[in-house]
Amino acid sequence: MARRQHWRPFKGTDVIRALLLAAALSAPALADVPALRKQGTATQLIVGGKPLLILGGELGNSSASSAAYMAPHWPRLKAMHLNTVLAPVAWELIEPREGQYDWSSVDQMVKAARANDLKLVILWFGAWKNSMSTYVPAWVKRDQARFPRAQQPNGQGVDILSAMAPETLAADSRAYAALMAHLKATDGTDNTVVMVQVENEIGMLPVARDHGPLAEAAFRQPVPKQLIDYLVAHRATLVPEMQRMWADRGAPVEGSWEAVFGPGDAAAEVFTAWHYARFADALTAAGKAAYPLPMYVNVALNRPGREPGVGYPSGGPLPQLIDVWKAGAPSLDLIAPDIYFPNFVDIVGRYKRSDNPLFIPEANNADRADGPANAIYAIGKHDAIGFSPFSIESIDGGPNRLADTYAGLEQLAPAILAAQGLGRMSAFKPRALYDETVVAEPASETIGDYRFTVSFADIQKPVIxxxxxxxxxxxxxxGPEDYLIAGQGITVTFAPVGDGPPLAGIDSAYEGKFVDGRWVAGRLLNGDQTHQGRHIRLAPGPFQIQKIRLYRYR
Known part of the structure; x- marks a missing residue:
């Protein structure tokens, strides 16, 4: 390959065509490609013709680079009841010299996951990882003329590749498309890899936008018509922050970035988001042309009251910028939040949208005490495709709360997947504020013909x-009067809704578990265990499942 060959991802090239042809000629007959499919208001990940609920964990950033390091962890992760591992693939490892690919690290990882009956979500550490460009090959790092860095206003470069550089997009897209073609050729019949993350926590530091020559020229141009058209078409549903930036300014349909979105950092961050989104969209399109697995971007969230670039990575797919990313990156299947803040309930509510199914690829560290409840809530309340805390291999040495919860969710997965999007399921956990204050007020929701009220801890002693x-x-x-209630640390009361007798009682309540999909009942709970028929209680501690039947009376 010529060193300075240019490539445009939407037009195709001899390089990509050759990769695709080689993959097609060498690969056996493919299984159905993993895909996203709607069920009611939910979106499910379909693998091998069946929905998959991801009970996942993300590896530490460097763990997957060594097969020897990972060897003892794979069986431990399976023993923790994970079914999916999120693992990085670093550009510098697969293309150490331009145009020469080394697939050994990828092949070893896929082989090990498959041997342990685990699925993989690949995290592409390409041009950016946590804003920085530290996982790019040396031949990219050292050629700053061809692959320019983003710059601060004083001209000082930062260790972040500029999203404005055509050669950076071309090189990243070639490598990413080559990876996808290789996965199709080597895993297309097994579907070990079920989804791919495009880059990792994209965002600009330490200022709100790139000030290099290419960026300055682009910032002087009018706001692209594609972005304006999206805002006009979605004006009634724009997020509140975009409403204030654009609609409250009179919803201009042309003009400079500052004229349309406001002066200073407001316009600068929207500009940054737009160009990162366009880069990610082109990269996604190139990858899907090779092998159309579901693809998403993740996001490093912003702390309240911080300035873009200075206090958090500017321009990523943040809550206030979702509309910009939806306009600029239509090839992506979803935007997924990495959640390290206590206000989990509030954050997931912003990412579960009619145009954005929820997936939590990085849910704080794996040893967090609130992680299991967050998994239950995301899956049960918001029909999440899956849940995955970070540094999962750091806790795979023995029993832990996450493993216990995953074991319960594994049992419930058929019932969960059958209920998603159909109004037959919900979940409950105490809301926490950003400052870690726990707001443990009871929560109520109607499911079927009964309204359930869930209190946390002991209803008789509500000590927070x-x-x-x-x-x-x-x-x-x-069923009409049949419910599964699962979790720990909750007390559930119930009342009928609609016409009919006004009171509800417990016909039966069994503790138990599912074994190979079949319910195995334990004790029939009555008397003290249900407070003489007044409530269902799952005591704090291990994950529990109760199968109950209600009835109505006067």
């Missing part, structure tokens, strides 16, 4: 402690 933040549970309707 730090542990209360880790309580949570879900309710799944399986």
């Amino acid at each position: 402690t730090p542990e209360t933040g880790g309580y949570g549970g879900m309710i799944i309707q399986t």
